Amino acid sequence: MIDGENSVRGPYDDYHKWFEAEELTRIARKAEQSEAFFRRTGITFNVYGEDAADERLIPFDVVPRIMSAREWRKLSRGIEQRVSALNAFLHDIYHRQEILRAGRVPMSLVANNDAFLTQMVGVDPPGGIYTHIVGTDIVRTGPDEFFVLEDNARTPSGVSYMLENRETMLQMFPELFSKIPVQQVSNYPVNLRRSLAACAPPMCEGKPVIAVLTPGIHNSAYFEHSFLADEMGVELVEGHDLRVVDGRIAMRTTQGYKAIDVLYRRVDDEYLDPVNFNPDSMLGVPGIMDVYRAGGITIANAPGTGIADDKALYSYMPEIVEFYTGEKPLLQNVETFRCSDEEHLKYVLDNLAELVVKEVHGSGGYGMLVGPAASKKEVEDFRTKLLAQPSNYIAQPTLALSTVPIFTEKGLAPRHVDLRPFVLVSPDCIEITPGGLTRVAMTEGSLVVNSSQGGGTKDTWVLEE
Amino acid sequence: MLGKTAGGLFWMFRYLERSENNARLIDAGFRIALTRSANSSTEWKSVLTTSGSLADYDARHSGYRSDKVIDFLLRETDNPSSVISIMKAARDNARLVRTALTREVWEATNESWITLKELLASPVPDQDLPDVLSVIRKQSALVRGATHGTMLRNDVFDFARLGTFLERADNTARILDVKYYLLLPSIAKIGSSLDNFQWETILRSVSAHRAYRWLNGSEVSSSKISEFLILHHQMPRSLAFCAGKIAQNLGNIQEEYAVEHPSCEVANALFERLKNATIDEIFEEGLHEFIEKFLADNTALSTQIQTDYRFSE
Numbered sequence: 044m045i046d047g048e049n050s051v052r053g054p055y056d057d058y059h060k061w062f063e064a065e066e067l068t069r070i071a072r073k074a075e076q077s078e079a080f081f082r083r084t085g086i087t088f089n090v091y092g093e094d095a096a097d098e099r100l101i102p103f104d105v106v107p108r109i110m111s112a113r114e115w116r117k118l119s120r121g122i123e124q125r126v127s128a129l130n131a132f133l134h135d136i137y138h139r140q141e142i143l144r145a146g147r148v149p150m151s152l153v154a155n156n157d158a159f160l161t162q163m164v165g166v167d168p169p170g171g172i173y174t175h176i177v178g179t180d181i182v183r184t185g186p187d188e189f190f191v192l193e194d195n196a197r198t199p200s201g202v203s204y205m206l207e208n209r210e211t212m213l214q215m216f217p218e219l220f221s222k223i224p225v226q227q228v229s230n231y232p233v234n235l236r237r238s239l240a241a242c243a244p245p246m247c248e249g250k251p252v253i254a255v256l257t258p259g260i261h262n263s264a265y266f267e268h269s270f271l272a273d274e275m276g277v278e279l280v281e282g283h284d285l286r287v288v289d290g291r292i293a294m295r296t297t298q299g300y301k302a303i304d305v306l307y308r309r310v311d312d313e314y315l316d317p318v319n320f321n322p323d324s325m326l327g328v329p330g331i332m333d334v335y336r337a338g339g340i341t342i343a344n345a346p347g348t349g350i351a352d353d354k355a356l357y358s359y360m361p362e363i364v365e366f367y368t369g370e371k372p373l374l375q376n377v378e379t380f381r382c383s384d385e386e387h388l389k390y391v392l393d394n395l396a397e398l399v400v401k402e403v404h405g406s407g408g409y410g411m412l413v414g415p416a417a418s419k420k421e422v423e424d425f426r427t428k429l430l431a432q433p434s435n436y437i438a439q440p441t442l443a444l445s446t447v448p449i450f451t452e453k454g455l456a457p458r459h460v461d462l463r464p465f466v467l468v469s470p471d472c473i474e475i476t477p478g479g480l481t482r483v484a485m486t487e488g489s490l491v492v493n494s495s496q497g498g499g500t501k502d503t504w505v506l507e508e
Numbered sequence: 509m510l511g512k513t514a515g516g517l518f519w520m521f522r523y524l525e526r527s528e529n530n531a532r533l534i535d536a537g538f539r540i541a542l543t544r545s546a547n548s549s550t551e552w553k554s555v556l557t558t559s560g561s562l563a564d565y566d567a568r569h570s571g572y573r574s575d576k577v578i579d580f581l582l583r584e585t586d587n588p589s590s591v592i593s594i595m596k597a598a599r600d601n602a603r604l605v606r607t608a609l610t611r612e613v614w615e616a617t618n619e620s621w622i623t624l625k626e627l628l629a630s631p632v633p634d635q636d637l638p639d640v641l642s643v644i645r646k647q648s649a650l651v652r653g654a655t656h657g658t659m660l661r662n663d664v665f666d667f668a669r670l671g672t673f674l675e676r677a678d679n680t681a682r683i684l685d686v687k688y689y690l691l692l693p694s695i696a697k698i699g700s701s702l703d704n705f706q707w708e709t710i711l712r713s714v715s716a717h718r719a720y721r722w723l724n725g726s727e728v729s730s731s732k733i734s735e736f737l738i739l740h741h742q743m744p745r746s747l748a749f750c751a752g753k754i755a756q757n758l759g760n761i762q763e764e765y766a767v768e769h770p771s772c773e774v775a776n777a778l779f780e781r782l783k784n785a786t787i788d789e790i791f792e793e794g795l796h797e798f799i800e801k802f803l804a805d806n807t808a809l810s811t812q813i814q815t816d817y818r819f820s821e
Binding site (some may be wrong): 082083084085145240260265269272275278279280283284294296297298299 | 509510511512513514587600603604606607611614615618619622663740765767817818821
């Protein structure tokens with residue numbers, strides 16, 4: 044909010060004026076109310092490995108993060124470019140593999156990758172879309188300086204928090220929204236539904252029937268699954284509600300089996316089909332891949348998109364963007380050292396305490412080392428793990444992340460944040476909801492924003508032009 | 509609607525009804541324990557029987573001391589019939605069918621669960637028990653109010669109501685079943701009318717001691733009470749009233765889906781039988797036998813509904 048010269052940054056002008064005129068105790072009271080609101084609404088998440096009955100709230104900060112329309116335009120153009128490149132890349136590696144032939148991405152990265160599904164080779168997903176929903180993780184290091192941290196092309200979560208955070212702000216501080224022109228986010232569910240319907244499979248007759256597939260009420264993101272089904276007005280199904288009937292995927296209703304056209308699945312590839320993938324899976328639908336290949340259903344996101352989330356592949360994103368769009372990437376990639384490479388590995392080992400090291404297939408902030416924040420012992424322990432299997436890791440420098448203010452008992456205090464805008468891809472267009480989910484490292488100085496590691500969230504405002 | 513969703517609604521409302529009924533049973537038992545401590549052990553045993561948890565209780569505890577029984581019925585998470593377990597089950601089902609509920613109904617259910625979890629986090633001392641039981645009833649009223657005020661009158665509503673009335677009929681029948689010997693005419697003959705506290709207990713456990721007086725003044729007899737609880741068409745917890753509602757809700761679903769199922773026929777037959785029965789006939793047939801048969805029919809109907817509408821595979 045405040046820049047180096049101690050003056051208020053442009054987009055925060057109006058908010059700052061309002062804040063200065065407010066009593067801190069009133070805002071503190073509102074912050075407490077917001078917690079009760081989240082709990083009553085049931086916006087909770089389950090933490091793996093803890094008591095199943097234990098549902099936690101993600102801390103919510105009442106100070107919005109604000110971006111100008113100009114900043115947003117620049118950012119969203121970059122995201123659009125990157126997402127189109129990702130779709131083109133996925134189509135290519137499951138078809139002619141031009142990019143591998145051209146030697147721009149090494150063959151080994153695809154061939155030896157569990158996330159590359161041979162079952163998808165030669166398959167044309169309906170509408171030609173692989174990544175219907177993307178949640179690109181962005182960090183900002185300075186004015187107009189955005190880096191992409193992760194692409195999240197598989198099954199990005201968090202969009203329900205984006206929507207509920209706004210809803211909460213509207214309830215708590217309605218006066219702010221009449222003073223400050225903020226772009227709407229509430230169209231997301233309608234757009235999602237339209238976007239999914241636009242990818243109906245060849246066998247669809249009439250209006251596409253859409254459903255959301257969840258692993259069930261014990262999944263950490265169950266709230267989001269039911270929230271999205273509810274907001275779209277579609278059924279929320281589990282694997283045991285579905286079966287193959289006459290070459291279609293059908294759900295068991297009170298009036299018999301009814302075919303589904305588009306399945307927005309929140310179940311990982313591996314568990315999607317016990318016949319074609321993990322035979323022990325209880326979450327999926329036996330035979331769904333065969334129906335998919337025959338054009339009987341659309342699966343969103345398409346199976347096999349997970350390869351785009353591979354952190355070693357990430358390091359090739361600048362080449363990928365250039366290869367498919369013919370343009371220079373608008374958003375920067377964080378410099379990435381691939382530990383499979385001998386020279387890179389040497390550098391990483393020499394500078395371990397300064398780097399962030401991540402597992403290639405990891406997510407959720409688990410299994411990573413944040414060098415500058417780790418103890419000597421943690422660094423050395425990690426060194427052993429890294430040496431045992433170098434190709435399983437990549438390393439990145441820690442960025443000088445920008446901070447935004449959060450509300451504390453003593454007033455405003457700076458914290459590191461990232462941003463996950465949500466992107467919808469359909470054959471006609473790429474839509475990005477203005478704003479997204481801002482995640483905050485609630486601990487002073489911390490860089491880890493994941494909710495599973497104590498991170499919080501806040502509302503994200505993009506101002507009108 | 510998904511079969512699973514119909515099942516989730518059905519069970520959510522069965523559990524909500526059950527938690528309220530159990531709170532009432534505890535209330536009635538507690539009154540007796542206060543006023544007639546000599547009888548309290550027998551009374552607690554019959555409360556446990558009515559709630560279907562006597563065997564579970566006996567497996568874990570010995571003797572029927574008030575505080576032990578109350579804690580078992582309210583708070584023990586190992587007891588699937590305790591209020592806390594039932595509310596958890598109700599709320600789990602509500603999460604499962606959240607997309608079929610209005611925001612108001614979901615929030616009322618979730619709030620009930622949060623409130624009760626806090627309230628029952630530690631043992632409830634005697635002096636707080638009336639308040640705690642009244643909160644349980646109030647929370648239940650809150651969910652019911654939200655349901656009536658905001659839900660569309662479609663199959664979602666009908667499946668919810670089926671759960672409510674099947675559970676309620678089951679509960680009233682169980683109370684009658686456990687207490688039937690008190691209502692036998694032979695006892696009335698021996699000691700003129702029923703002992704005041706005994707019939708009060710029965711009526712209180714269905715929250716109807718006032719309603720009974722409205723209808724019957726001060727006349728207390730076994731046949732009047734039995735008629736009231738079994739056949740009275742205005743008494744919302746009588747077997748006939750519940751059977752009527754069940755038949756009506758199944759009729760609505762049948763009409764909406766335009767498909768006939770056996771459950772509707774079974775429910776109609778059950779309702780007709782109760783509508784045309786008189787209390788004298790029932791006594792002649794044998795009150796105990798009559799109630800046993802009703803309980804069995806009610807359970808069979810519940811199973812038939814689950815099959816007809818594909819609650820599970």
